[in-house]
Amino acid sequence: MENKKNAIIIFLLLGIIWGSNFIYMKWASELITPLQVVFLRVLFGFIPVFIYAYYKKAIKIEHLKYSFHFFIMSLLGTTVYYYFFVKATSLLLSGVTGALSGSIPLFAFILAVIFLKDEKFDKRIVGILVGILGVILIAKPFEANIFESNLEGIIDIILGSLIVGSSFVYAKKFVMPLKIHFSALTTYQLGFALLTLLVVTKWEGISNITTSTHVFLGTVVGLGLLGTGLAFVLYYYIIEHLGAVTAASTTYLPPVVALIIGYFFIGEDIDLIDCLGTVLIFIGVFIVNKRK
Numbered sequence: 268m269e270n271k272k273n274a275i276i277i278f279l280l281l282g283i284i285w286g287s288n289f290i291y292m293k294w295a296s297e298l299i300t301p302l303q304v305v306f307l308r309v310l311f312g313f314i315p316v317f318i319y320a321y322y323k324k325a326i327k328i329e330h331l332k333y334s335f336h337f338f339i340m341s342l343l344g345t346t347v348y349y350y351f352f353v354k355a356t357s358l359l360l361s362g363v364t365g366a367l368s369g370s371i372p373l374f375a376f377i378l379a380v381i382f383l384k385d386e387k388f389d390k391r392i393v394g395i396l397v398g399i400l401g402v403i404l405i406a407k408p409f410e411a412n413i414f415e416s417n418l419e420g421i422i423d424i425i426l427g428s429l430i431v432g433s434s435f436v437y438a439k440k441f442v443m444p445l446k447i448h449f450s451a452l453t454t455y456q457l458g459f460a461l462l463t464l465l466v467v468t469k470w471e472g473i474s475n476i477t478t479s480t481h482v483f484l485g486t487v488v489g490l491g492l493l494g495t496g497l498a499f500v501l502y503y504y505i506i507e508h509l510g511a512v513t514a515a516s517t518t519y520l521p522p523v524v525a526l527i528i529g530y531f532f533i534g535e536d537i538d539l540i541d542c543l544g545t546v547l548i549f550i551g552v553f554i555v556n557k558r559k
Contacts, residue, residue, distance in 0.1 A: 274508040281501045282517045284493050286524020289356055289365050290532065291489040294482040296357035298475040304486065305349040306464040307476065311491025313457040316450060316500065325448035330455065336441050337452075341459035344434035344499075351427030358420030361533060365525025367424040369402030369548065371518035372555070374432030379511050382436055386511065391555050398519045398551025404544035405522055428518075438503070439511035449503035456499065516555040519548045 295304045320326050356364050376395050379386035442452060476483050505514040523545050 274505055277501045278505055278509065278513070278517050279520070281498060281505065282520025283524050284498050284501075285518065286365070286521035287528060288352075288490060288494040289361055289368075289521070289525045290528050291485040291494065292353050292356040293361060294479070295476060295486045295490070296353055298479065298482060299473050300469070301350055301353040301357060302464070302468050303470075303473045303476075304353045304490070305346065306461075306468045307473075307486050308349060308490040308495050309345060309457055309460045309464055311487045312495025312499070313454070313461050314496075315492055316453045316457060316496045319500075320448070320450035320454040323448060323450055325451035326454060327451070330447060330451065333445055333447075334455075334459075336437075336445070337455040338459045340434060340438060340442060340452075340456045341463065343430055343437055344502075345456060345460035345495075346463050348427050348431040348434065351423045351430065355420045355423035355427060359424065361525060361529045364420070364424055365522040365529070366402050366405040366544075367421065368428055368525075369398065369405075369519055369522045370425060371428045371432045372516045373399055374429045375435045375511065375516075378433055378436045379439070383439055383511060394551045394554025395516070396551075397554060398516070398548050401544040401547030401551060402519075402522055404540050404547065405526065431518075435506065435511045435514055438506055443503075443506055449500055449507070452503055453496070453499040457495070513555060516552055519552045519555075523548055 292304060295307070299307075317326075352364075352368070355367075359367075372395055376386075376392065445452075476486060502514060502517075505517065526541060526545065
């Protein structure tokens with residue numbers, strides 16, 4: 268019971284951390300390329316997690332036999348997903364980006380039902396539909412200017428949502444049964460991602476990130492230490508204690524957080540439709556997390 272209470276608190280914290288990532292990605296993408304943003308995010312997320320895992324003595328040489336799973340998770344849950352999200356953030360209005368990211372639980376639920384034996388169609392589908400309805404209202408597809416930002420960006424955020432949604436299911440099916448400490452799992456996933464990024468990233472202009480103190484700190488602390496390192500530790504904890512679909516439902520919260528940040532820090536307007544969408548998202552989260 269105590270673990271479940273802790274998981275619910277962590278569930279909310281993870282949603283807040285992920286929701287704040289949109290503003291950091293937006294700032295960073297104005298100075299450096301999306302792939303460079305991903306590299307810095309992974310680098311500064313990897314370092315503290317590695318230190319913690321080493322301190323806990325969770326890293327073991329025998330874990331290397333599972334390298335294939337760690338590599339797949341590094342692609343689904345880190346490298347590719349991050350790239351599409353940063354690219355979308357650089358092209359879209361922040362409100363549209365945050366709202367469309369809420370489609371992650373829909374993909375996760377569908378894939379979980381297909382591939383996980385312990386995930387069945389039940390009353391949680393109502394919560395998912397209610398949450399998705401809230402996301403749709405915030406996205407305002409009924410307005411003529413929905414595509415004014417960039418159609419490519421909308422496609423990017425949908426692809427990123429599909430990919431990270433599949434990572435929840437892959438982790439539940441192939442990674443969590445390994446019974447490896449979450450700090451080690453996070454270290455391996457970020458480590459493989461970092462190796463991949465070292466190969467594919469072009470470095471020209473990456474030093475531009477240091478020309479703005481708040482952007483640099485946002486990238487290092489916001490995206491790296493919190494949005495990557497801490498977020499992945501919380502992510503694995505929730506999957507272990509609440510399940511893949513519930514863990515994926517944390518992505519209902521970022522659209523709300525992004526909306527609030529946009530209002531207070533960017534000056535975007537919040538109207539009645541936004542408020543209604545926010546209420547529906549929280550109702551959806553409650554239903555998804557309510558057990559029989």
